[in-house]
Amino acid sequence: MRVLLTVAVTITAIISLLFFSVTVDAFGSAATLAISSGTVCGIVSGASFPSISCSRVIDPPPSPITLSPNVSFSSISGGRGSLCGIRSGGRSLLCWNISGDLSVKRIYNGSAIVGLSVGEDQIAAEKADGTGILFWRGDSSFENVNGSFRSLTSGRGFSCAIDDNSTVQCWGSRRNQIQPAYKSISMSSIVAGDSHVCGITTVGDLICKGSNDTGQINTPKSSPFEFSNLALGVNHSCAIRQETGAVLCWGGGGDGRDSKGTFSPIGKTPLESIVAGEDRTCGILSANLSVICWGSNRNNLQVTVVPLLSVLPDICLPDQSSCSCGIDINSQVLCAGTGFICKPCNRFPPPLVPPPIPPPLLRTTRKKSKWNYASVIIGAVGGFIGVCSLFYLMITCVCRREKIHNSVQPTTTPGAGAPSTYGSPSASRSAIFIRQASRVMRRQRSGTSSSMKDRAELFTFAELAAATKNFSPENKIGAGSFGQVYKGQLQDGREVAIKRSETGPKAKKFQEKESAFQSELSFLSRLNHKHLVGLIGYCEEDDERLLVYDYMTNGALYDHLHSNRINTTLDSWKMRIKVLLDAARGIEYLHNYAVPPIIHRDIKSSNILLDENWTARVSDFGLSLMGPATDGEHLSMNAAGTVGYMDPEYYGMQQLTVKSDVYGFGVVMLEMITGKRAIFKEEGDKESPTSVVDYAMPNIVAGDVFKVLDERVVVLNAQEAEAVELVAYTAVHCVSLEGRERPTMSDVVGNLESALGMCQGSHVSVSTASILSSD
Structure with a gap:
């Protein structure tokens, strides 16, 4: 016994x-x-x-x-x-x-x-x-x-x-x-x-x-x-x-x-x-x-x-x-979107209590009693294992419901490859979020919450045509992965951006158009973050496919960087780094808070939009896919994206990972630092076009960052100079040829936070390569 x-x-x-x-x-x-x-x-x-x-x-x-x-x-x-x-x-x-x-x-x-x-x-x-x-x-x-x-x-x-x-x-x-x-x-x-x-x-x-x-x-x-x-x-x-x-x-x-x-x-x-x-x-x-x-x-x-x-x-x-x-x-x-806090596991396990001896056992022989004891104890242990297993399954289900993205991956047909130049918390814990509801709601509105977005509104084609003056050329403000984008005003006065799929003889095949439409609708209707463009609604009538977004007053980052006269808001390194940090947080959200992670596949400066407060948001999810759930794995498919921003591993080996987005963002960072386009040709230069990676990387690696800086932006002091250097070195790591050598988006966010802190004058000025000894 x-x-x-x-x-x-x-x-x-x-x-x-x-x-x-x-x-x-x-x-x-x-x-x-x-x-x-x-x-x-x-x-x-x-x-x-x-x-x-x-x-x-x-x-x-x-x-x-x-x-x-x-x-x-x-x-x-x-x-x-x-x-x-x-x-x-x-x-x-x-x-x-x-x-x-x-x-x-x-x-x-x-x-x-x-x-x-x-x-x-x-x-x-x-x-x-x-x-x-x-x-x-x-x-x-x-x-x-x-x-x-x-x-x-x-x-x-x-x-x-x-x-x-x-x-x-x-x-x-x-x-x-x-x-x-x-x-x-x-x-x-x-x-x-x-x-x-x-x-x-x-x-x-x-x-x-x-x-x-x-x-x-x-x-x-x-x-x-x-x-x-x-x-x-x-x-x-x-x-x-x-x-x-x-x-x-x-x-x-x-x-x-x-x-x-x-x-x-x-x-x-x-x-x-x-x-x-x-x-x-x-x-x-x-x-x-x-x-x-x-x-x-x-x-x-x-x-x-x-x-x-x-x-x-x-x-x-x-x-x-x-x-x-x-x-x-x-x-x-x-964590303000910077990471995860682990949920506490189940509290102290129940103590082992010997099972009571039923009356019949008292009247049996000693030998039979021992076997009955064994049966009862084995049954108790088995029951305990069963309870633990049931509890584990319940926890798994709750965790799955808490994940912000659990939809079936839409079937996406990749575009033609383009050549590249290279349960829930405890009741006591929850109480704080009830008693401090106003503070939490302010944070949710600022984009730090990962709660799902309300169901997208359904519009009629007539409503959206009226909002854009029948898709007048004067209302056209850009183009996306599957169509043209127009500024519009809804009947209730809201200013919106309306993306309409191409129609007529130049239109893509219906299957490709439908795939891009469903991809954006599937992802954006389930994601809500300050640094992702907000989806308001959609229209699906006959062959017409339209998506309605929050209107971004200040347009695309690309237009501000590559116009003849840069907007005064972006003529400081502090503001440029802040915009990069905004966009990086949006991409980090896609990689870390969606399960499986979402790979954007088309990160570029024209897909980073700026609202009326110059807050950056990532847009255009027409090429997005769910990535592999396990680190080190990849999706095998033909490359799709934009020349100059495409990951060499993805284009050359058809291996898509979240690090493909990191590469694209590295190119955006180099655009911001140099003021050059991803693929550019100097005025009067008869040579073939150059990539900003080939232009900037040798100088940055050699420690001559200031040789490639955008001349339109002045470096104010030593702290700001150190911040720009940190951004430049981070960008170089992002555009490494091999994905395993690139940082994660969380690493990028951390470095950009540090750089922004330097620009705000709260950093002790020391060389980024130094290791200081103690007193």
Whole structure:
């Protein structure tokens, strides 16, 4: 009987590990909240991007301040006297002197990094490609390490992480005070304090090792996977109960022998995550994503509500592949379109309760009773597995319903190739979006929401003919992938752009025209974003196919770049970079928030339109297709697009990926920088036409960016010059011949955000290639 019960418990533990261990995260390292020198900082949700806001933990706390540069950050970590943050995209690491004048230094600029962890002196981060750990500052005992690690964390004089064998590895002068204590223990996650480390084992047990001066390693009794989200200070430890979100702390006093010295600093109030620093712990309230802090003195708890609002509950990840339980439905609002927040997996699994013994078993023989026990236990375990499977299927269905694009891919006939010159969140989490409805709605109207668009309006051909004065030539404003575009005014006064498919002897084959029409209608009726052109409605009568869009007052980017006299609005680098950032966010939305991703296939400056506020929007989805759902895969088909913007891999090898759009956008960036067309011929030049890629790339690679800049735009200062250089170098990477060498659109967005921040005067001017040493 004991053997069978042991087997049942073991099976249940394994199932619990498989289904629930994903909720165990280390929050003592890279997070969205950090403490340093009595100051708490958080990455707060903003209309444009998540930025860092800080406030002193005193009573009453002062108004928060935004750290400069005011640009997008993905994660932060605090140490003694300093706070560090990784820029969105992971290619830059900045640190601030929190205990002093808030001066900032760029510590690193290079390949992407993640898993930031700041100790007393040292700074550590994992390489995003999983090949090692980099160290800055500290002494010679902190040397760069090769290998794959997770759960990187740092304390005073040591840093630790978990290797692929679930073994704790440590570095630094005090490594031997921690690493031997974890020998032969398989760990899932760890978090460091000043001189002790706590973590969750692979079977869900909570253990702590190291200094115990104040009882900080006297862990409370717990069930497997009961706790997660650990936070360790100098003399105390805290953890969040997975089932309720409530915090339990221990240590902070006594002589180290008090094994029952636990305390609940804020009662049963649920939190999203917690971090600790010195003698304080802070957490993000589930109710409204604000911040609350408390000290470690259990006999005189001082709880402070810090005025940091809308702090991200978790790190915005660049893609959703690592989200085991789907993405938070509010990711688009919270991350401002810059990434995904993983949805928390199911809370603590139900405990194994031995099944009751039915009366007949009491009257059977011992041998028969054992077999009945076995049957009941096996049935219980099987039932538990069935419930887990059912729950998994329900979660899968909910996640699928949350994806913004789930329609069947329209059948699209590629155009002729042209030659190329080369469930839902918790109720407590949802409450914030109810109580702050006006703020969220403002963000939705600004385009940060990924909610579906209302059903497109159906117009009659007569209505649209009247709106355009019977498609008068004077109303014609351009051409799209399958027809002409006219300005019109509907009966209710709305100004619109109406795209009409070609008719008459010059018309495309009906099948191609119908395919382009259905493609745009299918995609745009399901997508809603500030940086995508808005579809109002359509008309489908006989052979007539028309689409009705929001009217873009300032027309196409192409016309402004390549007219004889550039519009004064685009005669500054700040405005040009802002327009590029707008368009990049629109394309990023297509690649990251549609499942499978949407490949535009015709990214060019004439398909980037500008509204009355000079906000850029991507238009013309007549050639768009759903891309492969898995990274590294491609669609095989004949090339279609526009000469000068087409991906060489796509044209030459008929391999279409999202990186094909990245190439096209790289050409647009070079157009913006140089003022040249994608394919151009200098006045009086008798040679064959030149591509802007061939014209600009050699000079930019050689470091002579200013030789190819548009002479109509003046560089105002060194910060703006650095911003333009960053845009130029990013463009060069985008037009790499091989798709695998091109950045993702999220990377491009991150670099453009950085460049725009430089133009706004909030950037510390240093060379983009520099790696600064610490003081």
